[in-house]
Amino acid sequence: MDSHLCRKKEQHMRVLDKLSSAMGRNDEQPNIALAEAIAERGDTGPVLELVGVLKGKDKAVRNDAIKVLYEVGERKPLLIAVHLQTFVHLLESKDNRMVWGAMCAVDAIASVTPKAVVAALPKIMAAVDKGSVITRDHAVKAMVKIAGDKKYATTVMPLLHEQLRTCPVNQLPMYAELVATVTSVPHAKATTSILSDRLVDVEQPPKRKRIEKVLRLLSK
Numbered sequence: 001m002d003s004h005l006c007r008k009k010e011q012h013m014r015v016l017d018k019l020s021s022a023m024g025r026n027d028e029q030p031n032i033a034l035a036e037a038i039a040e041r042g043d044t045g046p047v048l049e050l051v052g053v054l055k056g057k058d059k060a061v062r063n064d065a066i067k068v069l070y071e072v073g074e075r076k077p078l079l080i081a082v083h084l085q086t087f088v089h090l091l092e093s094k095d096n097r098m099v100w101g102a103m104c105a106v107d108a109i110a111s112v113t114p115k116a117v118v119a120a121l122p123k124i125m126a127a128v129d130k131g132s133v134i135t136r137d138h139a140v141k142a143m144v145k146i147a148g149d150k151k152y153a154t155t156v157m158p159l160l161h162e163q164l165r166t167c168p169v170n171q172l173p174m175y176a177e178l179v180a181t182v183t184s185v186p187h188a189k190a191t192t193s194i195l196s197d198r199l200v201d202v203e204q205p206p207k208r209k210r211i212e213k214v215l216r217l218l219s220k
Helices: 003-017 029-041 044-052 059-075 077-081 084-090 096-109 114-119 121-130 133-147 150-166 172-180 185-199 205-219
Strands: none
Touching: 003 044, 029 044, 029 059, 044 059, 044 077, 059 077, 059 096, 077 096, 084 096, 096 121, 096 133, 114 121, 114 133, 114 150, 121 133, 121 150, 133 150, 133 172, 150 172, 150 185, 172 185, 172 205, 185 205
16 A cells, blocks of 8 residues: 555544544543644644544544534634535534534634635524524624624624524523624614613523623613
């Protein structure tokens, strides 16, 4: 066998051997440690190997791989940014773990690939409509990152406003705080109106206080 192919196969095995499932572990620490090592080295090879198993038959390996990839993205987003379309495609998966894991990856790289993420917004929002709370949380966080750029605010702010209108009460304070950080003058009135309307439905005092604080900040 060609020596280059041998080295590639050995590297592939080493990467997969460091996943939690390969080590017989039920915790995520090996996956996080692997992500930290990949990010520190800036190594694209292991990233490519991990992306390659996302559609494999072994569910445990898939779950570990997506975990490592979005943890890498949180530390070095450019290392996984080239694989955005793979993550966007996974948003249509029937496996909920892959869906919200892929959304975590999209969130991690939104600030470095805003134009590409904006182009993927229809699929992102479709995943939000069908997905879990974690899926929605990371979609909102991704959109907030993009809305910070004036070029995309007009496109993204209406989507964020729709999330403020429709999200569960439990998520509302966090979403309000996030959206407020990118609410410029043209959008402040709409944000204020939505939060004021929804405040009526917020019964828990700590949640009300958080939203009221956001409303005070928006009024300044």
